[in-house]
Amino acid sequence: MSSLRCIECGADFKLETRVYTCPSCAGLLDVVYRTSGFNGKDLRGIWDARRGSASSFDLSGVWRFRELLPPAADSEIVTMTEGNTQIWDAPRSAGYAGIDRLAFKHLGMNPTGSFKDLGMTTGITQARRLGATSVACASTGNTSASMAAYAARAGMKAFVFIPSGQISLGKLSQALDYGASVLQIEGDFDVAMQLVREIAAETPVYLLNSVNPFRLEGQKTIAFELLQQRGWRLPDRIIVPGGNLGNSSAIAKGFHELLEIGLITKMPKLTIIQAEGANPLYRMWNSGAETLTPLKGAFTMATAIKIGSPVSWPKAIRGLRWCDGEVDQVSEQEIADAKAVIGSDGIGCEPASAVTLAGLRNLVARGTIDPGEDIVAILTGHVLKDPDYTVNYHRGKLGYTDSKGDAVALTSRFANRLQSVPADRDEIIAALGIE
Ligand SMILES: *Cc1c(COP(=O)(O)O)cnc(C)c1O
Ligand SMILES: [Zn+2]
DSSP states (O other): OOEEEETTTOOEEOTTSOOSBOTTTOOBEEEEOOGGGOOHHHHHHHHHHHTTOSOHHHHSTTGGGGGGSOOOOGGGOOOOOOOOOOEEEOHHHHHHHTSSOOEEEEGGGSTTSBTHHHHHHHHHHHHHHTTOSEEEEEOSSHHHHHHHHHHHHHTOEEEEEEETTOSOHHHHHHHHHTTOEEEEESSOHHHHHHHHHHHHHHSSOEEOSTTSHHHHHHHTHHHHHHHHHTTTOOOSEEEEEOSSSHHHHHHHHHHHHHHHTTSOSSOOEEEEEEEGGGOHHHHHHHHTOSSOOOOTTOOOSOGGGOOSSOTTHHHHHHHHHHTTOEEEEEOHHHHHHHHHHHHHTTOOOOGGGGHHHHHHHHHHHTTSSOTTOOEEEEEOBOGGGOHHHHHHHHHTOOEEEOTTSOEEEOOOTTOOOOOOOOSOHHHHHHHHTOO
16 A cells, blocks of 8 residues: 655655645655565556557556556546656757767647646645645746646645745746636745745645655656657656756656666666755755755745755755665856757747756766766746747847846857848848858
């Protein structure tokens, strides 16, 4: 039987217990499975066969792997056939990073445009199993967009707490359109997160931030699907952005379970990249500290990873140890340029996703990553999530105000400028620059 287990003190709880962290020691909870009865080869066959099925449960890139998910009856599952996101070769990005080849798995191709959908299908399904009629989250944008959509599908009320004025319009527009109640909180993400946790503890509202272990169960299928799409060939390394650290934790757990059932024989390396201004895990990992010190006033224009007090850091550390991992950081300038390079491959992503390429480039330059490695970088969100950022970059107008109140302008090395041309045939042909 599966259960909830505290990663600190090992206490077990029934899956039906409505707890988000350990009631005795406040540690994070894992969903654990008795995997001893599983045979990796058999499961692989079952999972591969489901890709040709006509059922939406089988076709979902999450529920296809339901032997390693919390149990749910078909009538309880809330799915939008999420997952099934493409892996694309990215030759220009590989050249920019100084490596032979690079593949991006683009989780921005999910129903609401980010990987949050993978965790939301399992999170909302658990909410339904517990009889919840309303759900809530604090969000830098994508969690709220995803929760709003899945709650609407399930007929539940959705409450979204967003840091005032700090989320992109693309994401806000989704939450509004899908009918969520959107509350702007005067404060940053960490403040909104603290408040929503308190409110969920005191009211019947079910909390769907990634502290909720059922979210991470859905997100761990990134590891399963990625391998399945590659014919179960393990890459050398996975690179993932780090914000609240739920996704990196989930991916590591996914690979670790495949190792336990013998479907893989070793773990891939895991590289987590943070933005320089929102880098608490980077500081902890590279200083050898035992605990994470939250960072006050975290800042990055990549709003999806603008988090100073990441909830899942103990699980991320565990994942890094399982995977012989490392953590690095990148500047705003490096993020902006890397994003434009990913765009030039015809792929595109939101700013937070571009830390993967920026970080990879630095690690190759430093000799930490070998240019011949087989690498999959995880793109987390869709390019249309934050169009202001992209347009400002290409106009040469991207910048921010730093903590001292000074304006910082970025350089648009790869700007693709908009051209204005009179409505005149000859002038247009001249502007095309072709004979
Ligand atoms: C949520 C999110 C992240 C950060 O993921 P964590 O699990 O919080 O580390 C990165 N990129 C995008 C686009 C996101 O939506
Ligand atoms: Zn505990």
